Amino acid sequence: MKRELDHLARFLQAAVDWKKKIRFNGTLLIEPKPQEPTKHQYDWDAATTLSFLQKYGLSGEFKLNIECNHATLSGHSCHHELETARINGLLGNIDANTGDPQIGWDTDQFLTDIGEATLIMLSVIRNGRTCTRRFNFDAKLRRESTDVTDMFIAHISGMDTLARGLRNAAKLIEDGTLDELIRKRYESFDSEIGSQIEKGKADFATLEKKAMEWGEPSVASGKQELAEMIFQSAL
Amino acid sequence: MKRELDHLARFLQAAVDWKKKIRFNGTLLIEPKPQEPTKHQYDWDAATTLSFLQKYGLSGEFKLNIECNHATLSGHSCHHELETARINGLLGNIDANTGDPQIGWDTDQFLTDIGEATLIMLSVIRNGRTCTRRFNFDAKLRRESTDVTDMFIAHISGMDTLARGLRNAAKLIEDGTLDELIRKRYESFDSEIGSQIEKGKADFATLEKKAMEWGEPSVASGKQELAEMIFQSAL
Amino acid sequence: MKRELDHLARFLQAAVDWKKKIRFNGTLLIEPKPQEPTKHQYDWDAATTLSFLQKYGLSGEFKLNIECNHATLSGHSCHHELETARINGLLGNIDANTGDPQIGWDTDQFLTDIGEATLIMLSVIRNGRTCTRRFNFDAKLRRESTDVTDMFIAHISGMDTLARGLRNAAKLIEDGTLDELIRKRYESFDSEIGSQIEKGKADFATLEKKAMEWGEPSVASGKQELAEMIFQSAL
Amino acid sequence: MKRELDHLARFLQAAVDWKKKIRFNGTLLIEPKPQEPTKHQYDWDAATTLSFLQKYGLSGEFKLNIECNHATLSGHSCHHELETARINGLLGNIDANTGDPQIGWDTDQFLTDIGEATLIMLSVIRNGRTCTRRFNFDAKLRRESTDVTDMFIAHISGMDTLARGLRNAAKLIEDGTLDELIRKRYESFDSEIGSQIEKGKADFATLEKKAMEWGEPSVASGKQELAEMIFQSAL
Structure with a gap:
């Protein structure tokens, strides 16, 4: 091979x-x-x-x-x-x-x-x-x-x-509604710890500290049903 | 089983x-x-x-x-x-x-x-x-x-x-265009030998005789592309 | 169609x-x-x-x-x-x-x-x-x-x-080991209520009565891993 | 993404x-x-x-x-x-x-x-x-x-x-029979033009010249049925 x-x-x-x-x-x-x-x-x-x-x-x-x-x-x-x-x-x-x-x-x-x-x-x-x-x-x-x-x-x-x-x-x-939905989905990476992660400046020690400080995160909906509805409405 | x-x-x-x-x-x-x-x-x-x-x-x-x-x-x-x-x-x-x-x-x-x-x-x-x-x-x-x-x-x-x-x-x-397309596709079964076949009255001997008499049939197009175009145009 | x-x-x-x-x-x-x-x-x-x-x-x-x-x-x-x-x-x-x-x-x-x-x-x-x-x-x-x-x-x-x-x-x-495994898997249908079911003599009323009488059944293992091992050993 | x-x-x-x-x-x-x-x-x-x-x-x-x-x-x-x-x-x-x-x-x-x-x-x-x-x-x-x-x-x-x-x-x-079969399958790359290709020394001009010189190649069997038979015999 x-x-x-x-x-x-x-x-x-x-x-x-x-x-x-x-x-x-x-x-x-x-x-x-x-x-x-x-x-x-x-x-x-x-x-x-x-x-x-x-x-x-x-x-x-x-x-x-x-x-x-x-x-x-x-x-x-x-x-x-x-x-x-x-x-x-x-x-x-x-x-x-x-x-x-x-x-x-x-x-x-x-x-x-x-x-x-x-x-x-x-x-x-x-x-x-x-x-x-x-x-x-x-x-x-x-x-x-x-x-x-x-x-x-x-x-x-x-x-x-x-x-x-x-x-x-x-x-x-x-x-623009669909793009806005995607922008919002990933906006936690636009600021603070998220942007640090994107820049490669957040190591595991930093992340662990933040995780302990913030506690269990709430799970945000992916809004996939909404995205599919917006898409289909345009057809 | x-x-x-x-x-x-x-x-x-x-x-x-x-x-x-x-x-x-x-x-x-x-x-x-x-x-x-x-x-x-x-x-x-x-x-x-x-x-x-x-x-x-x-x-x-x-x-x-x-x-x-x-x-x-x-x-x-x-x-x-x-x-x-x-x-x-x-x-x-x-x-x-x-x-x-x-x-x-x-x-x-x-x-x-x-x-x-x-x-x-x-x-x-x-x-x-x-x-x-x-x-x-x-x-x-x-x-x-x-x-x-x-x-x-x-x-x-x-x-x-x-x-x-x-x-x-x-x-x-x-x-009705799509239904008409389907009707035409099968219309050879509406009359003569076709309707005899549907009634179960055409045995292999009859069919052989007809096949010899008529020779090689021309292959009719299934018009599938047309059917798909008609369907998609309705969406 | x-x-x-x-x-x-x-x-x-x-x-x-x-x-x-x-x-x-x-x-x-x-x-x-x-x-x-x-x-x-x-x-x-x-x-x-x-x-x-x-x-x-x-x-x-x-x-x-x-x-x-x-x-x-x-x-x-x-x-x-x-x-x-x-x-x-x-x-x-x-x-x-x-x-x-x-x-x-x-x-x-x-x-x-x-x-x-x-x-x-x-x-x-x-x-x-x-x-x-x-x-x-x-x-x-x-x-x-x-x-x-x-x-x-x-x-x-x-x-x-x-x-x-x-x-x-x-x-x-x-x-015969594999056949015996299958026989045992279905043996509850060989006698009593099981054979009544096979004969079509056990209606829902009879089955309900038996279910209440016997309580929750224990779930028997399907022994699929054993069956696969027996099969592969013969190859 | x-x-x-x-x-x-x-x-x-x-x-x-x-x-x-x-x-x-x-x-x-x-x-x-x-x-x-x-x-x-x-x-x-x-x-x-x-x-x-x-x-x-x-x-x-x-x-x-x-x-x-x-x-x-x-x-x-x-x-x-x-x-x-x-x-x-x-x-x-x-x-x-x-x-x-x-x-x-x-x-x-x-x-x-x-x-x-x-x-x-x-x-x-x-x-x-x-x-x-x-x-x-x-x-x-x-x-x-x-x-x-x-x-x-x-x-x-x-x-x-x-x-x-x-x-x-x-x-x-x-x-070794299976390995030998594979070796033979690719042996044309072990010498002459094949080894030149592997070394990256045969450009399209050289290959065209050889192709014209040698004419239509005979298609060698992949011997896949033989390879599968050898493999299955070892099981």
Whole structure:
């Protein structure tokens, strides 16, 4: 297994070298994919691919192409994969394919779920203008979709879903209620001991002293039901 | 295993007898559930429960209480479970709980997915007025939902989602495009050889003769992309 | 969905009629399979297929061909599927293919797991001599298995695994410890109130009276760890 | 999500600092776990935990405690998780619990599968003497296991399974056939162009030249069926 990973890293390094030699300025993308065609894919998900890129000193050279269906197959939501890529500066492109959440292989359907499209667009907007971020559609259809019009309908439907998702995401960001909920959830880290923790200045001795002084903390609600209601209301 | 199933049937038969003895007119409900608390639940899903009820002569005495989270855990969609129950005259009640499609256990959240709620309501409307059909909410919350208001928000959000689902379902049925698509998909069974097949009058000899006469049939598109676009447009 | 199921039943009835007409004495087999090629297969697992056969009056005409890989994909163990078929008089044949327990599609490998083979053979032996029971191997290999010898090795290995499973199963049955454990687990149904329950003579009134008389029952251990140890020791 | 990961890193760094301050020489362990208690665990599996440790400069300070049940829940085999940890110098301890491969939550059973135990022991032996490597058993039992003897049986059975696994693993390593198969599978990387690739000296220009010179390569069989047969014969 170590040898296979080494070989893969050598291959990708050679691709990077070649890119530089021919002065190609495009972004090199890796599309994480679990379970297919081998069970133990070394690019299982965004985090696994990040661990590989970091280990072999390749993290500056590649970005990720996230596909929702692959996210599902790896046990994550698409949004989780997009955010994992985004916060590590790796979100390069999105493959606008989705799959059935319960079937364990790649069904390569186009997006029709407005909720999923809204979450995707939240990541896209937050990823900002300076990052490469495009969508691509795999031009495949289901076995039963034998009319040439099916191809058009699938693309129109997928594109419309993404457009509705973008509008909803913009609405949610402009409204700000969801962001405010998240800000409040973590605000204890904005001041006093919390900000000391974030700065790495609070060691266990300090924390123990504070814990003894303050006693048992009250457990604050995560307000997840409220967050879900706000999100759904925007759809 | 056979002995356990026999015991279960005896117990349910005794419950039916008792119900009659005390002149209780309510409907007895079984809630299919896979994986929990035992791996090989004998009420895994609607079809498994139907096979049990038929085998022990209990199908007239029980109806099913379908829960979306249990549907997911059994590998089906909620709509599939509802329709399996409905077309067998077994849809008695709906447990308005849902779960994460990728986590393998019962998370008991309330519904927030408008698409899922619309599919549920299509089954409810088609099940008609003469059938028992109610919704119940399990009054539980997530471990993190510690405010008393979380309970209210969860119920309001779940109820609103079902209300939006009902409106969407009514719109889809009134519009009729989706039903027309399904009617056309199966219309070859409305006349000639198709209707003979439905009446059980077309044996293999007749079918072979027709197949030789007509030659290779053209494969008609299932129009699934169109069906999904129509559905999503109603949300 | 109802119409599709009706059509399937008509087709299978026509096959039965044809079989009789041409005086074919072989057994007609249905191989339950979930998720492929359609998500909502009407022959999802043994219990689902039983519910279909019962509903359409076809249970006497078909037996099941159980495949371990399909069992896994439906969320069950192979042994559960075999026993479900066996206790309903439906175990007709076994497809000696297995799959990876965590990959969600049909990998069509041959059996190499001795434990799984032993459980299979326990069902085969218990199914008895009067029932049709054969094994078939799908003559496929993995994409990477490009040598002609791979085909031989796969069959030899699969056959050896089944042979070892048969020996282990015979040993477990001859030894009798496991059967005795099961007998003891259910012995309260062999006498007194338990045998009354099995005969359908104990109604709720009788049971309530006994429950009040005896008080809170002690919870007997299921001895599952012991059962697993006995089973593994035979491998 | 980024903020939560930062906090986790701060906390672990504080633990490392505290360990040094009190001159504690033990190994700090992280036990990767997916899906529970939150869906998007930041320590999902070995590779995810490695990506986290690398990003925050903590890889030298922590080793992993691999649990087979958690491996299964993350979509991997236990052996894959152990090897991922081992080849990255992170295999610190093994939690000798396993789970049902098809139930989606932590069942915390003790190991009874000889094949799984053999694979585990192959990783343990290869991890060598200089590494911390111990096993621990979580002292829990199933809900039904109410006898005090069940606790003893479970531990004896788990320990025996590991002992049989160790013997099998030693036999496989001493025999050498499996290792030889792997050596041959990758031997094209031992000489000429292959060893140049491993040394990072073969760029795309060199590889293209060789590819043109040699023409279409013959596809060598992966001999997976043979590998599985050798492995199973040792059990």
